Amino acid sequence: MLELVNVSTYYGRIQALKGVSLRVDDGEIVALIGANGAGKTTLLNTICGMLPARAGDVTFAGQRITHLPPERIVRLGISHVPERRQVFGELSVLDNMILGAYHRFGKESKAAIDGDIETVFEIFPILKERRKQAAGTLSGGQQQMLAVGRGLMSRPKLLLLDEPSLGLAPLVSKEIMRVVAELRSRGTTVLLIEQNARAALRIADRGYLIETGKIVLEGTAHDLAADPKVQSAYLGQGYHHS
Amino acid sequence: MPADIAFERIYVELYQQVLQYLMTGVTVGSIYAIIALGFVVIYNVTGIINFAQGEFVMLGAMIMVSLYKNQVPMVAAFVIAVLLTTIIGAALERLAIRPAKGASIVTLIIITIGASITIRGLGLITWGPNTSSLPAFSGDAPLVIGTASIVPQTLWVLVTTAILLIALYLFFERTLLGKAMRACAINMSAARLMGISPSVMAMVSFALSASLGAVGGVVMAPTTLATYDMGTMLALKGFVAAIIGGMSSTPGAVAGGLLVGVLESMGAGLISSGYKDAIAFVVLFLVLFVRPNGIFGGRDTSKGGL
Structure with missing residues (x-):
């Protein structure tokens, strides 16, 4: 449904995304996890057209949308819930x-x-x-x-969610995540950004780990949650994936 | 007690005068308010201060006058004058502002100054340097209300202003387009994510401001004289009113307009008519000293609900 090939995005001269490739299939929840400043929000802004890529390609439902403005992209079926x-x-x-x-x-x-x-x-x-x-x-x-x-x-056919649990009480955050998981059964595909990797991987099908503008790891949510690197850096000590 | 009677007469006379100045002030102030609203509408949506705002008023008045001179009935002339000015406003955005896409706000403001000079120049070529007059919509026989007398055109100005305010309120509160324009003013990037196009909204804001200015120009034409360069001072007064109102507030613009109008009229009547134009700017300085964000300002709309 959505595919990014070798996408590079800049803020002025500073390169925020360094050749990111990523794909979201129909009916999936895909989680993009990573630390603050790793490029998660930049990636969503590149997809929705707020910050167009300088190199690489973004395709949605077979159409190249790399340089379309946001007000056009939303008409094609991508809705961005901003940070x-x-x-x-x-x-x-x-x-x-x-x-x-x-x-x-x-x-x-x-x-x-x-x-x-x-x-x-x-x-x-x-x-x-x-x-x-x-x-x-x-x-x-x-x-x-x-x-x-x-x-x-x-x-939307595809919903981009930027840190929906940021700054929320744990119970409220849980409720939001429950709704996101429910959206899949309503036929909405979701690309979810979260600093709270644990909550994101719990509801996601697949995931990507982004570090300083590069995708460093990808896999099923289960595999990512089991990865020692993810566990120590993003899930905290003593986390056991169920 | 002759001294007491004399004092009473002076008092009554002064009271009547002040009442008369107040009415004149509110009338002129209504026009300033309409012009200030034009500034606010464009500023809120685009961040541009449109210095061609006064030219919209001039165009409304001058087109009205020339149509009327050519035997076009008053109502038809009114509609055509407002429509033509609205189209010119939209064209201004399309032809002068949009091609400069990506330029800084200061550049865009300077473009509007250029547009103002151009339109005024074209006005001079089209209508010449002479002043023209328009008869009042419903005669000149003054109406006496209490101890003050007013000309019927004053009522036209006041009623028109009231109708414009109600129409603007309904537009921004009830229509999808109006809500979309408010969304742009609150948070442009979030508005774009909803599919609202900033350039379409910019054009609508210019068209709306132009139609406001034109209506103001048409109703005020019978109370003053219409000339090709009438817009300059009106735009400055409207600008002062908008700043006093905080630049982004609709009620603020109206209050600012009325305040400038009344103070100007009082000052001209009670102090000296020579200071009439200076008063608006003195008021502006005082307001900027005491409340730099304007009376109704103090809040940055771009931050919206964050």
Whole structure:
């Protein structure tokens, strides 16, 4: 579904991604793990078009999207839930969700969009309760739910999630991960970035380990979690994969 | 007690005068508010301060006047003047701002100054240097309200401003396009991830500001005279009003416009009419000294809900 071949991305003269190759197949949850500053967010920004690659190719569903702007890429079916949530704070919860479906207005019936709003409300009932409230007044966890819900409103084939559990209480973070795992059964493919490697590998099918802009390890989530290097550096002492 | 009676007469006279100045101030201030709103709409979406804002007002007024002189009925002339100016506003974004994609904001602001000079020049070529007048929409017989008398055109200005404010509010609160523009103002990159195109929004903001300016120009034309260079001072006053309001706040722009209008009118009436134009800038300095972010400012919208 998504394939990156030898992708290199720069911030000015600083090279943030050094020839990254990666693939996400239909119906998978793929986790990208790595330390802070390893290039995880850069990789997502390269895929979604915010920070186009300077070398290499990004293909999605057979189409080359390397140099398309983000507003075009979302129309093709890639929805990016950005780091630190970035909900529209002054707009209501419902308006945030409506804007998530922005590019579908005029192409699809209002009933289809309203139906998806109801679906998101089913996944995150708290959003329905708070639908008229300004998004900025929600708690961190609720904002994350809104960010994911807003991302789903574009009806993506592929959802890019950037650190959805960052800064959340363990219970809330667990709830978000449960929903991400559930998305697969709804037919959404997910590329998930996490510093919390343990939580990510628990729900993922496959994973990649990125270090200083390079993919250094790839494999099934099970294999990665069992790898001694991953265990000592990212999972912490005494971790046993079940 | 003759001294008391004399004092009372002075008091009543002063009261009536102040009331009259207040009304004039609110009327002029409404126009400043409309122009300030034009600045705010473009600034919020693009970060550009559009110094051609006054030229939109001039275009609205001048197109209206020349259509009216050619026997086009008032209502039709109004619609055409506003539509034409709106198209010119959109064209300005397309032809002058968009080709400079990737340039710094300062460069883009300088482009708008260039556009302002160009449009004014074209106005001079088209309409000549003379002032033209437009009759009031519904006669000149003054209406007496309490102790102050007002000309009917004043009511047109006030009612039009009120309608524009309500329409703008509904646009930003209720329509998808309005919400998308607010999303751009709050967080441009998140808005792009929703599929909202910054260049389309920039064009819409220029078109919207142009139509606001044009409406302001048309309704104010009968109260002043219309000339090719009327936009310059109006843009400066509107800019002052927008800054006083915090540059990104809609209610702030309206309050700023009314404040500048009223202070200007009071100052001109009670101190000296020679200081009329200086007053707006004195107010600007005072506000910038005391509250550098404007009265309604102090919050960086680009940070949004983060």
